[in-house]
Amino acid sequence: xxxxxTVLTRKDIDASGATNSMELLQMVSANNSAGNVSLGxxxxxxxxxxxxxxxxxxxxxxxxxxxxxxxxxxxxxAVTGAEGVNLTSIPFEAIERVEILKDGASxxxxxxxxxxxxxxxxxxxxxxxxxxVQYGAPTRSGGGEQxxxxxxxxxxxxxxxxxxxxFSLSYTEQKPLDQRDRDFSKTSYLPxxxxxxxxxxxFPAYIxxxxxxxxx
Numbered sequence: 001x002x003x004x005x006t007v008l009t010r011k012d013i014d015a016s017g018a019t020n021s022m023e024l025l026q027m028v029s030a031n032n033s034a035g036n037v038s039l040g041x042x043x044x045x046x047x048x049x050x051x052x053x054x055x056x057x058x059x060x061x062x063x064x065x066x067x068x069x070x071x072x073x074x075x076x077x078a079v080t081g082a083e084g085v086n087l088t089s090i091p092f093e094a095i096e097r098v099e100i101l102k103d104g105a106s107x108x109x110x111x112x113x114x115x116x117x118x119x120x121x122x123x124x125x126x127x128x129x130x131x132x133v134q135y136g137a138p139t140r141s142g143g144g145e146q147x148x149x150x151x152x153x154x155x156x157x158x159x160x161x162x163x164x165x166x167f168s169l170s171y172t173e174q175k176p177l178d179q180r181d182r183d184f185s186k187t188s189y190l191p192x193x194x195x196x197x198x199x200x201x202x203f204p205a206y207i208x209x210x211x212x213x214x215x216x
Contacts, residue, residue: 006030010123019148020170021087021095021120022051023189030055030102030116037084052084054209055116060084063216064105064113083174093130093152096123126154126166144177154190 006028008016018024025031037052038061052060061083063070072085101117109117131151138144150170156163178185188197 002132004064004102005099006102008100013095013098019132019150020092021090022053022163024092024098025053025087025118028100030100048083049088050086051088053118055085055089055100055118058115062085062112062115063110064115064117065090065120067072068122069119075091087171089157090124091152091170092121093150093170094122094166094168104108123154123166125158125164126152127157127164129153138177140182142177145175147173 008024008028013024016024016027018027031053037050037054050060053063054060055063061074063084065085065087072090074083074085083214099119099121100101101119103116105113105117114142118210129152132149134146134148136146136148148171150168152166152168154164154166157164184190
């Protein structure tokens with residue numbers, strides 16, 4: 001009715017090019033990157049792979065995630081700053097549409113819906129099979145490759161067989177990319193660009209200069 005609701009249909013989802021629920025919601029303007037948790041904005045932070053939404057920038061702990069109108073539990077491994085439902089745990093191929101309430105709904109759902117509500121509606125009559133495979137790699141060798149594979153299969157006609165079964169499977173692997181694997185980050189001493197990040201107070205020795213500073 002009068003509430004601001006955005007609906008993403010399956011056609012919209014297919015046209016988006018997204019490979020998981022997190023990537024899909026990043027295309028929604030009401031989902032503020034300032035408060036969410038994604039691989040792009042928490043590099044180097046400890047989140048235990050938790051990726052959350054953040055409607056109106058209020059964080060994952062104030063954005064309610066539903067599947068077919070039912071609440072999802074928050075990630076068991078979440079830490080401070082990464083609270084909320086792990087969106088990558090939602091089977092992407094099983095989504096029929098996404099309904100996004102971009103206004104507060106705490107009067108109905110409680111304090112975890114202050115930012116808004118995102119309701120994932122799953123398919124109920126899907127028949128057939130489909131799958132996607134994705135590979136990504138940095139421009140330099142030495143790590144950071146990503147492997148993504150997902151597939152779905154459904155069978156049974158509700159109107160004729162009076163049942164429908166749907167199965168979805170996804171696999172994601174992200175290879176580590178260490179700081180030591182890049183020339184510009186493997187050391188704190190790069191005189192060609194004016195970087196002198198060394199210290200006389202750390203390994204391999206402690207050098208006392210009598211209070212005049214650390215020698216370089």
